[in-house]
Amino acid sequence: MRTIYWDGCIKMIDQTKLPDEFTILEINDVDDLIFAIQRLSIRGAPALEAAGGYGVVLACYERDFDNSERFKEYVKNRAEKIERARPTAVNLSVGVKRVLKKVLESRSIETAREVALREAERIAEEDIIRNKLMGSFGAKLIEDGDGILTICNTGSLATVEWGTALGVIRSANLEGKRVRVFACETRPLNQGSRLTTWELMNDGIDVTLITDSMAGIVMQKGMIDKVIVGADRIVRDGVFNKIGTYALAVLAKEHGIPFFVAAPLTTFDWEKEMKDVVIEERSPEELKFCHIKCKNCRIAPDDVKVYNPAFDATPLKYVTALITEKGVIFPPYDREVPKILRT
């Protein structure tokens, strides 16, 4: 299942409608793309990188120009507008910049349109290849019959295709290993209950939905053999990922269960340490309302104080191995990670 692709226009799965409806959005101009990004029809860093790239292609086709300089000026302005759609999403900007560079280097409008599409497709393909490589390296860690706990959505929907942590589970499944996945609902935005369960059910992979607070009991009862999560950023001493990941790591350690992190090398920020990273705090409304569909469904007092960090940091000492597109990295990470990053 591919989250975003080019078919004369951008086509993408509308994630706001899942799991109720599976709809493919057709996006014909930059304004529609910006709207789709802002209302989270598409989300997840790698998916947004591809969206940024394809967005610049859209800009190339929006108007006819008889002057290549005015064409480039126009595309540049539109590209900047896409980048501003979600200013904190670095990957969106990375995708935009990569394709825009090719456009600005082109001699003719026709060439520019061709190379733009080629570069955007390359961004998407690279993500798929990276994920499949991660998947096949990671699948070696999975055994037939494993119970696997995961959090958030790290599947096709967060990437162009296949996924990171869910990609590993998919690859293991493809190799004929029957796994039982336990998906944490992932409060407060419920990516686990809305997206992960839906993806795995589509693939015919056994999945059971639990609340985040049930991670302890499923480990205690021996239902979990491995924990696999994704990562938003990996620094020299820890892994930043969806809030709740750290608790899973501590519980896994307490029960002697391996804890794996699957993430492409672009996620590594090895110059930094946990203390250098500021964790984004999101709106209190996310805990006060069952905001997913009906914004009026209040579940807490209006004026209650809320702490709502989007991520937490798991010290690397809790991580059994890091699964990347260049192989599985085991400790000591301070020696092994730089080796892989240099290759």
Next chain:
Amino acid sequence: MRTIYWDGCIKMIDQTKLPDEFTILEINDVDDLIFAIQRLSIRGAPALEAAGGYGVVLACYERDFDNSERFKEYVKNRAEKIERARPTAVNLSVGVKRVLKKVLESRSIETAREVALREAERIAEEDIIRNKLMGSFGAKLIEDGDGILTICNTGSLATVEWGTALGVIRSANLEGKRVRVFACETRPLNQGSRLTTWELMNDGIDVTLITDSMAGIVMQKGMIDKVIVGADRIVRDGVFNKIGTYALAVLAKEHGIPFFVAAPLTTFDWEKEMKDVVIEERSPEELKFCHIKCKNCRIAPDDVKVYNPAFDATPLKYVTALITEKGVIFPPYDREVPKILRT
């Protein structure tokens, strides 16, 4: 704040309306009481025990009889109907039986009505006294400025007044100790976000709402000095309490934070072990819908498999101390608990 009391009829806070509206229900007959219990206008074991007691008083006043035997027959039938309102709630039945016994022992209808009310009031008073004793013993464990993590609702609303774990926090506050409480929202039924925050805000106690999955980050950041939870049942080797309690205990141990359980001695079932207790599994719908207000707000695929245990078991080795109405019990529990139970 008293959850349930007698004022010529039963009066109780309607918990289904919180935190939006504070409404006192007036209940004039047994059928209305059963309806209120079934739709969870009142909940929590100690509160239900008082409701059962007062319910028999209501039954005594429903009709006039000129024959004391026919009166007793009628009250007995009505009492049995109350007991069946929530068949798994043992405390409801305990309250009913205690007052019914007094009615059946009485010589006249007039005496029966008097002793019924006296016994029902005694049940309620005993709960309040027990909670306040627990509160004053437990408050000694709290220091000025403490950050305290808790889960579920263990306050006035779960009891007749004051509360168990929240009662300890209330008593500490009354002694002038300023505490900062962190309330886990308590998925899937959100008793933390709906009830605990509301109670503490009413008392002017500093409270911050977090998701259950944020317990790790608040401990890691040094915001928590103590964890205090309630208990549904305490057996020889562990504490059964709201799902998610076990994860808090493991996280507390990892961070060197004391983990306290506040519960009256009626909660102790010292003849049993964890393996003897079957954990109630609740409806999958609780994870598929944001059921709290609007039953149609779906947050997971319709046919997804769900595991929804209502409680988990925390081995006693994670528990720093047990707070009871007869004092604080420290390990070794196998020696100290029987001593207290015998007194």
